[in-house]
Amino acid sequence: MAAPGLGFVTWDDERPSGGNTYDRELVAALRATGMDVAVQALPGTWPVPSPEDMPALTQALDAHQTSLVDGIVASAAPRQIADAVAAGRRVVALVHMAAADEIGLDPAERDRREETERHALQAASAVVATSRTAADDLAARHGLTDVQVARPGVRPAPAAAGSGHDDAPRLLAVGSLTPTKDQATFLHALGRLRDLTWTAHLVGSPDVDPDYAARLRALVDESGLDERAELTGALIGEALETEWAAADLLVLTSRSETFGLVVTEALSRGVPAVVTAGTGAVEALGRAGPDRRSGPAGANLPGCVVPARDVVALAAVLRRWLTDPTLRTALRREALDRRERLPGWDTTAAMITEVLGVG
The missing domain is CATH 3.40.50.2000 (Glycogen Phosphorylase B;)
Incomplete structure (x- = not known):
């Protein structure tokens, strides 16, 4: 029975x-x-x-x-x-x-x-x-x-302190290294931002698609990003919490995403996010179109939405975020506000x- x-x-x-x-x-x-x-x-x-x-x-x-x-x-x-x-x-x-x-x-x-x-x-x-x-x-x-x-x-989490370096913010990507998550677009965009100061950590397992992970490692070297962009491998527990605590911005470049749990995990720490249009990550960020000002109930989004696989558009958004302290402050404030209202x-x-x- x-x-x-x-x-x-x-x-x-x-x-x-x-x-x-x-x-x-x-x-x-x-x-x-x-x-x-x-x-x-x-x-x-x-x-x-x-x-x-x-x-x-x-x-x-x-x-x-x-x-x-x-x-x-x-x-x-x-x-x-x-x-x-x-x-x-x-x-x-x-x-x-x-x-x-x-x-x-x-x-x-x-x-x-x-x-x-x-x-x-x-x-x-x-x-x-x-x-x-x-x-x-x-x-x-x-x-x-x-x-x-x-x-x-989401689980309640402490607000991220961030990198502590306004002149060298920390960008964070979290997800297995796969074509679906499309970290290559992120790295190509970073390659267009070598004139600016920043660091980037890409957290995710290389074991799901080892060939793709190897291509990402080669891209880091070929683009001259090896001193600023780090592929950390899969992290859990305290090691992952350390990455969240130092993050200033989450970048999720998925070509397909049902929801994007990592987005609400970022928001639970007051970390804004850049996500790709046409995916469920936009729903996680707070339903809006490409214009970030079209957030729910007229509110601003705690981040930005860019077209999938569009290196130029992503680089432009990141450049604006990196060079505009007012924008960084506004998105951080909106993320902290959303943090208080997450289920x-x-x-x-x-x-x-x-x-x-x-x-």
Whole structure:
């Protein structure tokens, strides 16, 4: 007989990522409400599993009457989800990013992932996305009629002190070194700013796409940035907090981003951000178009929005920020103001609980 409480099915992947952070914080927030949550971290090669990976998923879905399944697993398992729902189980898919949105997939693989995810999400009892941007996209691409939204919360954090060098501000990028995160655009833009004084730290694992990480290291050397731009590797805990504490501006150049948890993590520390248009990171910053003055309810955004993959536009925005102390002060003030109004993970947990229909 299936157990009561909630089964949370995810991938056994310990690399730092926004999705892993969301899952970890959500589980903690659900447990804080008194909910019994059993986490099942599946081994395997998700989101492209082998046949040997599937029995563990079937067992996990059979173990609980209600299961929340991370999208990286759910998108690859339409038959297993359909079978569980047909057996009377409630299976809710939690989608952090559409399976076909990973940059660099060949067309055949992209189409395969798109089709498999469509069948999986249509078979699920309910679908939850981590932003309104992502929910609207999933509904349109997969013909879904009621995708729910549970935006990420944030943990309270101390306001960043910043670099302490007004004449040499610290720029920070946080994310795995992949074509999707597109750190190359950031580095190319920095190459146009060598006449100015700044430092930049790019925090992120090189292991997801080692070839791309190697190209980034070569770009740093070829652009003459080796003394000012540092690829730190993946950082967690105190080491990552040290980077946040010294940051003056977050730069997120993702070509695809469901929400951009790193943006609200920056805002929780009073650090403004530059994000790319057409991604969920704009929603994280506070819904606006390319003109940063069009923030929510007429307020200014705590940062700027630039077109994706546009080196010239990004360099121009960074140049203005680096050379205009008034702008830096204004964006810092707006980020500190937003810091006071960010929702916690308890809000996210309440949204998920409503969709799950369990207590």
